[in-house]
Amino acid sequence: MPDLLKTPLFDLHVELGAKMVPFAGYEMPVQYPLGVMKEHLHTRARAGLFDVSHMGQVIVRGADDNGAGAFEALVPQSIKGLPEGRQRYAFFTDENGGILDDLMVANRGDHLFVVVNAACKADDIAHMKARLPGCEVEELTDRALLALQGPEAATVMADIVPAVSDMRFMDVIIADSVFGELWVSRSGYTGEDGFEVSVAAGQAMNLAHVLLAYDEVEPIGLGARDSLRLEGGLCLYGNDIDTGTSPIEAALEWAIQKVRRRGGEREGGFPGADRILAELENGAERRRVGLSPEGRAPMRAGTELYETNEGGTPVGAVTSGGFGPSVGAPVAMGYVPARLSGTGTRLYGEVRGKRLPVTVAQLPFVAANFKR
Amino acid sequence: MKYTEEHEWLREEDGVIVVGITEHASEQLGDVVFVELPEVGAEVTKDDEICVIESVKAASDILAPLDGEIVEVNEAIVEDPGKVNEDPLGDAWFFKIKPSDLSPMDDYMDEAAYKDFIG
Structure with a gap:
């Protein structure tokens, strides 16, 4: 697989005996020796560690603010209404009301932290650079992203970053640790409690080794990630949503806040608003x-x-x-x-x-x- | 025991051939979640797709290794497909076929040849 990219945890996957497959331009672990079924069940029972470093991590900064106002021109979500230290599920829409990608946006005070899908990240970054006037859009290529998911994720994570005990679903914090600055959000893609942790690429191996040393934690591949998110009813971009599906067809209206709907204070003003707002009222x-x-x-x-x-x-x-x-x-x-x-x-x-x-x-x- | 290039094993028992999948095949498939077997009494032709086996990853077929009649099928693996991963060479056989002609058995690989085949 010569043209594929490797994440900072590549050597760890190989060391753990993972079966590696091409995925979104990266060589990624589809399963470890435990197998998809047991990896899945382990995550629901205890805690699973996922390498999601292939996803795009982006910082957006506005000229005078954190870029929230400008960002609302690309998504039907309330970004200005997102409190500092909170994250929200969002999607970039196109002029036809289709979905260009789904993403997570966090308000970190003077900037936004955005996480996008691996397969879409080049397009997403070009889209943001072209359509966020006056904003600085910076892709972070020197950070890995790990997810620790499952009912025992919180006790393990609190050992490393005690402050996570006070976090609620969709909170984000920046915490100092022996692995340097960790950007932690209480979120994930499994339907379980858990965390997504951005760490400097050079510290990712150390952090992963420490997490895997806990009895509670097993490494989990893309196979179980897919069955976990499917049971959780979560969309996979490219399968369940794409430019041919509107957010209302996709049953994602829960992610469109009132303030951006008809009659809201910041109604519309995002690509495809005519169709999406009409479907919100009349159904798809x-x-x-x-x-x-x-x-x-x-x-x-x-x-x-x-x-x-x-x-x-x-x-x-x-x-x-x-x-x-x-x-x-x-x-x-x-x-x-x-x-x-x-x-x-x-x-x-x-x-x-x-x-x-x-x-x-x-x-x-x-x-x-x-x-x- | 004989082996096909489709990773089936064939064991002769009193003129009837018991068919299952190899350990290599079960490892490659991953966790098996669904098995569909032929009907007892079905007359099948070599290379007919007569079983479906689905794992967490994908669906694949099992081909009839010989011409003949299906005389018995293993319902236990339909009830509990996970058996295919636990004991592919033993309890998790798939079906028994009474071949109209046993001679094609000679064309299949023996254990040494199969081991070379899977490298």
């Missing part, structure tokens, strides 16, 4: 829903969905699907027409030429375990 023609296949056969991304067990044309498709280790059954999500999006609606997914029953289900499949 199709919706992202959870899907529970009835049998044991997983329904993977691309599985076409039908209204009846024979004939007809597809009414939708699965965008993410697989086996949910904590659910103990296959789980999926996908898009269906609004009239078929009610929980309990029975549809059929075509798997290897056979129509198999599948029921529209509430998301998430596994209740979130956040410290609110």
